[in-house]
Structure formats: C-alpha cells, structure tokens
Amino acid sequence: MLDLALAGFIALVMAIGFRRPFVWVLAYLYVDILAPGKMGYTIMPAIQISLITFLAAFAGWMLADPKKGARFTLRQGIMVVLLFYCWWTTSNADFPEFAATKWEWVWKALFFAIFLPLTITTKLRLESALLVMLLSVAAIVISAGIKIVLGGGGYENNLFFVNDNSGIYESSTLATVAICSIPIVIWFTKYGTIFKPDWRVKLFAAALIFACFLIPVGTEARTGLVCIAVLMVLALRDVKRRLTFIVAGATIVFVALPFLPQSYYERMATLGSTDGDESASTRLAVWGWTFDYANENPTGGGFDAFRGNSFTYNMPIREEQGNTMAVEYREVTDEGRAYHSAVFEMLGEQGWPGLFIWLWLHALGLWQMERIRRKWRKKQGNGEGEGEEWVAPLATALQYAQIIYLVGSLFQGIAYQPYVLMLIGLQCALWTYSKRLHAVAAEKARESKVRESDTNTKPMLGSPSPAHV
Template sequence: MIDLALFLFIMALLALGTRRPFLWVLTYIYIDILTPQRIGWSITPALPLSLIAFCAAFAGWLAVDSKRDMRVGVRQGLMVLLLAYAFLTTGWADFPEDAAHKWGWVWKALVFAIFLPFTLTTRLRIEAAALVMVLTAGAIIINGGLKTALGGGGYASLYLFVNDNSGIYESSTLSTVAIAIIPLILWFTRHGTVFLPDWRVKLFGYALVFACLLIPVGTEARTGLVCIAVLALVMLRDAKRRLMVLMAGGVLGLAALPFLPQTFYDRMETITGHQQDMSASTRVAVWNWTLDYVEANPWGGGFDAYRGNKFTYELPVEEEAGETTTIVTREEVTDEARAYHSAYFEVLGEQGWFGLTVWLLLHGLGLVQMEVLRRRWRMKAALDTGDGDAAAVTDGWQAPLASALQYGQIVYLVGSLFVGIAYQPFVLLFLALQIGLWNYCKTRESAARETDRRARRARLRTKVAQTAAAPS
C-alpha cells in the first residue's frame, strides 16, 4: 500500500507539472531527499523516478521559464569547477569501480544544485523549494521523533522509512540535517506565505522543531549534540534578551535530563574522552592517514580513496581489579578501509588540496553572502525606501531568510567535521537555495537602481524643459 501511495503521489506531481512546470523541480527535490525508490519494494524501485523528474525539471525550465533575469553566480562557477575536477580525479582514482559508483550520484547532485538557482526567480518559488525541503526532511524526522518519544532508537538502530543506515538516513547525517533546518522552520512560522503563519502553522512548526531536537537523542549521534550547542550559540545573535534565553535553555536542558536513556549518556561521554572510544580513535587515525596520503598525492586519489588506508593505533582499555582499583592497559588495534568521517578530510583525500580549496570557498562565500543580505535587507526594511519593490522591502522576509540559511550552514560546517557529507544532496540543495536568494535580491536591487536612474533622468528632463520655457 505504501509503495502504491508513493507511486501515485509522484505521478500526480508529474501530471500537475504539465500545467506548472516548476512543480517538476519540486518533485525532483522531493525524490532526491526522500528516495522513495528505497522505501517501496515493487513499483517505485522498478522505475527511474529520479531520472524522470531530473529530465522533466530541465525540460520544463528550457521550454517555459523566462531567461530574462537569469544570473550565473560565482558560487555556481565554483560548483562547476568542483564538478569538473571531481570528474578528473575519478579518471585517475585509486579504486576506479568504487569511484565510478560515487561519481554516479555526486554529479547529479552537483548539476542540479547548479541548475536550481536559475528557476528560483520569485519569492514564491524560493519559498516553495525551501518548504518542500523542510517538509520532505520533516517526514523522516517526524518518523524518527515519534519512535524516539515512544522509547525506540539507539545508536545505528533508529530505523526510519528504510532499514539502511546510509544517505540522509544515516544517524549522524540525519542529526546534522535535523538541527540545521530548525532556523528555516522558524522562518516559516513568521514569514511563510504558502501556509500563512497562523496558530496551526506555528503549532506544527514548533512540534517539528521538537522532533528535530529528538533526532540526536534517538540516534545517539554525538554530532547532533554538538550541532544543538552550535545552533544555540549562533541564534543568540538575534535574541533580544540573551541572558534570559540562556537561562531558559539551561532550565529546559536540565528538565530533559531525567528522560534521557542511560545509553545516551554513555555515548555522549565519549565526546571528551575519545581516546577510550574505538569509533572516535579510528577517526583521528584516519585523519592522520589522510594528511600523510595527500602529502604524497596532493591532487587527491579520487572518490573512496580511503579504501587504501591501513593503520595501527593504541586504544586504552580499562579493567576492574577489585572493587576500587582500575587498571588501564593499551591494546593495539589494526584497521583498514575506514571512511573519512569528516567532510573536510573527505574532500582533501579525494580531491586534494585544490578540491578542498574550491569546496571551502564555496561555503565561505555562502556565509559572506548571507551576511551581506542579512545586513543590507534588514536596513532596507527599517528605512522602507520604497525603491520600486515596496512590497518586498516592507515585508522584511529576505534578511530573516538569509539568517536562517546562514545559521543552518554554520551548523552543517561544524557537524560535517565529524561526518563525511561533503556532497550530501540535501546540503547541496541548501547551498542552491542560498544562491537563489542571493540572485533574487541582486536582481531586485538592480531593478531598483534602474528605476531610480530613470526617475532622476525624468526629473532632469522636466527641469531642463521648464528652464527652457521660462521667460528670459
């Protein structure tokens, strides 16, 4: 029944797209995040749904959309450069078959992220894309939040729509995404127009935020706890009474402690004592191996180059010797073919220093651009200049959206220190949303400046005519 419902829902979206081709873009976003072909077992896996929506989105844009306001941003250029270089490194990859498999989904994610900003030419489209991203990820998050609240969960055992701990369904990845979209959810409770922010929207939004906060508990992912702390810090920037917010957050945190399972405490303790945790110790060992690897291979080893690693490290082991005595011994552990467990080291090992530089520029420019929009459009809203796009200015939605996208990106950049999600499709869609907002605001600013120039010229012509007509 679920398989049939998913299939009919996607077919309905594709059919509606014949009247509104932008719906095909939203359909691809939905499929790319939820991956219904992994949820179903007969109809949806048998059809190339992702490819159908991918082609339909491009065809609809080429055939119908106006190209008048199309802008090619610097960050889109960086994505193209990263795409081209990833293609080159795939050609000389240490493990050609594995690299080709990863390239098979990375290029699609990058190409669509490059393309998506071209379609985000209005506020409605920007909001619709963000809404589909939030609600699609929210479907997974609500599922996980309910299971956590009902006593389910556990590290690598919080099963969601699929019994597969990979992609966005991987514990640490889902925890990072769940916390990163919280600012975007809160934006919809204040500035949304698709669903006006009445009490029902606010109630659903706050409930979804609560579900997002439950995901790190249900997955017992240490990354999620770090992301919560980072989000709390960055959101203090917009708080009017920061001390009160800090105190309220502390009280809520303490009130939640009795309801957390003991396994969660045990898992979180390893954040400060990583030397005694095999998973954390392995990550450090892999990072050291990656630094040694790029010293010999500065241009990278292609996708999945980590499969060539092999290392031995010492892990402290505590043994009870009596009631009050604990003996700590060191045990040698040999491991190989361990993943990077960090987006930064993932790009470094696979695309070398050049790829890492491009990737960091892509994200660094995003933070800068969102900060520029945040300050500029907040000032426009305050001044209410009426510069040709009065409705857009007085509504004041651009600056809060830029802040939400910036905060979400900061959460991702911190969380990705410990998770290999450099090319995660959801994150690339998030970046595309930033680029779309930047291009939209730049277009509106250009139009406003052109309107001002025409108004000044008209006033000047009127003044000249009046001067010429005046009696001497």
C-alpha cells in the first residue's frame, strides 16, 4: 500500500510536469532529499525514481524552458572545476571500487547544484524550490520529533522513515540540516507568498522549529548542540532586544533541562574532553594521519582514501573500584576509520587543491550573501527596492544556514551533502536574480533622469526658441 501511495503521488507530479516542466526540478529536489525509493518494498526500489526525475528535470529545461534570465555564475564555474577534479582523483583513487561507489552520487549532487540556478529565473521559482526542500526535510524532522516525544529517542535509535544510517538520515547530519533550516523557516513566516504567512503558517512554523530543536536531543548528536549554539549567536545579530533574547533563551534551557534523559547528559559531557571517549580520540588520530597523508600525496587519494589509515594510540579507560575511579591507559590499534570532518574529508580525498576549491566555494558564498544583505538593506533604508523587501532577509537566512552547516561539518564527513549543495545552488540563483533586479532599477533610474532632463530643457510656451535668440 505504501508503494502504491508513493508511486501514485510521484506519477501525478510527473504528469503535471508535462505542462510545467519546472515541476520536474521540484520533483527531483523532493526525491533526492526524502529518498522515497528507500521507503517502499517492491515498486519504489525497482523504478529508480531518482534517476527518472533527474533526467526529466534536465530534459524539461533543455527542451521546454524559455531560459530567459538564466546566467552562469562564478560559483557554478568553481563547482564545475571541483566536479572534474573529483572525476580525475576517482580515476586515480587508492581504492577504485569504493571510490566509484561514492562517485555515483557525488557527481550527480554536484551536477544538479550547477544546473539548479539555471532553472531558477523568477522569485516564484526560487521560493518554490526552497519550499519543497524545506518541506521534504520537515517530513523527516516532524516524524522523528513525534517518535522522540512518544518514545524518548536515543543515540543510534531508528527514528526515521528508512532503516538507513546514511545521507541525510544519519543522525548527526540530520541534526545539522534541521538546525540550519530554522533561519529559512523563519523567512517563510514573514515573506512567503505561496502560503501567505497567516496564523496557520506561523503555527506550523513554530511547531517545525520545535521539532528541529528536538532532533539533536532525540538523536543525542553532539554536533547538533554545537549547531544550536551557533544559531543562537547568529540570531543576536538581528534581534532588537539582545538582552531579552539571551534571558529568554537561558530560561527555556533551564526549564527544558529536567526533561532531558540521563543518556543525553552523559553523551554531551564528552564534548569537553576526549578522555575516555573512543570516538573523539580516533577523530584526532584520523585528522593527524590525514594531514600527514596529504603532505605525502598533495593531490589526495580519491574517495574513501581513509580506508588506508592505521594508527595506534593510548586510550584512557575509567573503571570504578569501590569508592574511587581508576584510570587505566590501554594501547588501541585502529584502521580504516572515517574522517569525521568535511575539511579533512576534502583534504584526504582531493588533496590541497580540492580543499582550496571547496573552501573558496563556501567563502565566496558567504561574501555574496553578505553583499546582497547590505546592498538591499541600504536600498530599503533609502526608500528604494519597493516590493523586494524579501531579498536581504533571504540572503541572511541562506548565509546563516551555510554558516551552521560549515561549523557542523567540522565534525562530520559531509563535504558533498546534497541538501547543502542545493542551498549553494539557490544562493547562486539569488545572486543572479539580485544583480538582474539591480540592473533593471539602474536602467529605470537612467530613463527617469533622461525624462527629467528633457522636461527641464524643453522651451516654455510663448518663450523664444533657441533658434531665434
């Protein structure tokens, strides 16, 4: 029954796409984030819906989209360079079979992020893409939040639609994505037009934000707690009453503390020290190994190059002996440990050139969003940009989402996370759209000056013309 419902819904969306091909782009966003192919048992896994929607989105744009206003940006060019560089390192990978498996989804995520801005040429399309992405994440977050409230959650517990600990369904990844989506949710409560921001939208948004905050608690993902702290710091930039905001936030935290499970406290306690925590200890060892490996192999070892690591370290083990706590150091040998950091993931797999490209891509995005934010706020302050009040807040929301992701990615190997690459694509689209708006406004200003100049130089009725003077 579940297969039929999912297949029927997707078939309906694909049918609508024959009349509005951009719907196929939205269909791919939905499919790639939510992964309905993993939810079914018979029909959905067999029809390869991700590939179908991917091809439909591209073919629909090529054959039927007017392409008016589509521009290719510098950041898209950077992603093209990264795409071909990853292809080259994959062909020379240390572990070809594993590298080929990861390449199968990485190239598609990068290619779609490059392609997405070309399809988004209007505000309606930009908002539609952002809304579909947000609601797809919301479907996962809300269902997981309900399970957390009813069952209490827990580290590595199955809280999601699928029994799969990869992609967005990995607990730390979902915690990061959930928190970085909150600024976008807030933007829709003020500037959304598809769903007017009335009391129903605001009520749903408040519930969704609460569910997003539940994800780090229910999954006991330490990265999620760090992302929440980053979000709170970023929020101080825009709130009018900062002291009130800080006091309110602290009050909510103190009220919530008694309701948190003991297992959450125990797991969060490992944030401050690596002693006694094998996960944190191995991360430091892997990062050291990766740095040395990159110095010996400057161009990286291709995808999953971490499978070649091996290291030995002393692990402190605490044991209770009566009323005292004894600490014993045991030698631990580990190998094939993942990077647990997007920075070291890029460094180990793509070397120093790949890491530079990746950092350049994100740094340029932060700069572009900041430029849009300041330029359009200045326009609104001068009484310009009427009807475009949404531009600066959206740039801020996308910038905050990216910052939260970047902080969270320091502790996870999510350098190629498709959802984040989609956000980068939307940033490129917003950058192009804002430049086009600015060009139109400048052209109108020039025309207005020309008309005023013609009016001022036109001879008054009854006055002698220049020819008679």
